[in-house]
Amino acid sequence: MSIFSSQRNHQDPVLTAHFPGLRVVELAAAAVALFLVFAACFPTILAPFDPLAINPADAFQGPSAEHWFGTDESGRDIFSRVVHGARPSLLIGAAATAIGLGLAVILGTAAGLGGRWLDFGIGRLLEVLFALPGLLLALVFIAIAGPGITTSVVAVGLSTAPGYARIIRGQIAQVRSSAMVEAAVVLGRSPARVLRRHILPNALAPVFVLGTLGLGQAVVWASSLSFLGLGAPPPAAEWGAMLAAGRTYLGTAWWMTFFPGLAIVLAAASSTVLGRALQRRVALR
């Protein structure tokens, strides 16, 4: 992450005094994330128009004072659609990450603590899942369950689970063999108590970092599925679906693709930057 390290020289002395290690990029990422979360919670406050209201007479208009991001092929305001698109995109991303992490915690804990054979079985299962690229796994699931928002959430969640599970298993195995856990076992603590008090808290701290990092990836994947027509059905204002609709007119109406694309990039980048920031602090501790 050399670009971020180079920022070290430009730190604001006042801010860094209060928040050691905080960087300008991280501040910007936090601002973008806050804006997107606000847009997701209260889209009607930010959006000047109804995202679904068509007006064919206004179709294909470039960015202007009235339509900041221009209009699409049906005369809908793209800024309003991008703002309204924050909710489904972030919700899908967050829910998918939650599913992925939840599954991973179960699999990883079982593998890390369940003995040789369980560890072996889960290990091989994860290897099989790893053999398929994550997005392909999601596509296979959608092919079986049919397209829609719920399926794409589950699909993205399922396909991110193996990666998390492997990391969690490693963490648990490491904590389990630590002196602290051995001491607790020697002192005669019950296995449940050892797991609850010692293993999970220490093994799962990195999980939150992973989750923040993974959120951005999940947003990108969910948008990819919508782009392929496998996510939110029309006329939903969803970034991936808007991107797909716009690419037909890429040569004549660039704004139809550019702005939803920008929103995806910003969402993914801000979650990655924040995730790295968290990671650094957790690692430092």
Next chain:
Amino acid sequence: MSFPFRTPARGATTAAGAVAAVVLLAGCSAGGGSTNDGAEPVSGGNLVYATGDAEPTCLDPHVGGNYPQALISSQYLEPLVSKNSAGEIIPWLASSWEQSEDGLSWTFTLREGVQFTDGTPLDAEAVKANLEHVQDPATASSTGYLALRKIESAEALDEQTLKLTLSSPDSALLESFSMPWVAIQSPKALERSQEENCAAPVGTGPFMVEDWVKQESVTLVRNEEYVSPPSEATHSGPAYLDSITWRFIPESATRYAALQAGEVHVIDNAQPDTIKAAEGSDVIKHLDAPRPGASNRLELNTSKAPFDDPLVREAFIRSVNVNDGVSTLFFGTAARSYSPLSSVEPLAYSDSSQFGYDPEEANRLLGEAGWSERDSAGYRVKDGERLTLEFPVSTNQSIPAEQSLFEQFQATAKEAGFEVKLNLLDLSSWYGALAENDYNLVSAPYTKVGPDVLRILFHSDSTVPAPSGYFANLSQVKSEELDELLTRASETSEPAEREELYEQAQKIVLEGHYILPLYDQQNHFLYRSEVSGVRAWPTVSTPDFYDAWLNS
């Protein structure tokens, strides 16, 4: 370039239209009806064609029978008859034919000296084998099967003469025989397994299938022994092109970019904005060839609620704003239709009074039909049921502009209280949804030469699936009066009576609000200026590359 056989339609204007068309044609045919600008054609070269239609699962158009199959098979298979650019039936593999007094038997004489590219001669037994192949349930034909349904038996009287016996007279028989879905294949090749024949059908055409790399391209090579061009061709002997690479590029922006870059020479299913852009270009030319048969239309499924109620059907039609969307999304490349038939059909009957956008009238009709309450989302409800319309859309058959148009319908129909659910599906899932009657609205292109397409689309017999599983009467209208008119029209040999009957039938279809006509089935080709001599067949508007050549 406007396409020569586009004639104004209907009634008293037909005669005038025909005259106008002939004058127009005279003008066009000075240039050979092609883009040949006087230069001497040269032989050789490989033409790259990029199609946006679905890749066929079978290259034999007898099997199933959709437009993508017609596009490619027109290059290597030939039918018994064709049409000239004035719209008249002309001989092709059949050199002449005769109909008996009662219309129940036909005698076809076949062209002499023609052989299939596997060396099998074209004779009466060969044609007989083809008819049997189309009618065999194991072939799972749909389009060809429906077109040849009235043929009861075929008998080879001698080498070159075939006698057909019909169950009832068929005024559309020659039009049916002009279509690529019943084109003639080598009987020896048909004896192979269906899988083998699908991979490389054998015909008499100017090109032959050499290779098929799935999801990528089909390679067609010149038939050096070619002897059977139809009378309108501008040369004889083998084709000018050495070969054609028939690529599948489903993504419209990619296809257009490939054309601009010179990577491909011809594309189909061009997006309206790119057609508009090509107008001012010296490098890219436009060939507009609307398909014959039915117009592009929404079918309203009358077999189940809510469209079993004519009031709700009319309310839906009044609630959607078609014209504004067509003019902006299609950039002036598509004209609104008010007819069940394509504008290239001389017998098309239009009635715009049935299809005006009128939200107030829609509200009134819905109230009258008992859908007076609305739920919190603004959709109408009756007895706890929401006024929902399932609308499966085949992404292989609708270009993006059309899908956007459907989204606009969804938005305007919502104001009247309809919840339209657009389900974007690939071709096979879309066929599945239709087979399970899981739709209220559907847009299903249907191409057939001549007004007999009305019988295929609206006769109650067509609610019964063909061997392929597809049924063509998707509005599922079952009207004895309509059946009677369509049957009589298909049996009469009197042109005036035929026209009158088809007009009455179209009135019933339009006034019954079974369909919402949109525009002609769009068929725009864009090609690079180095391609000369390309035209579209006056039958089903598939491209004809026999006279085409490359001046690089």
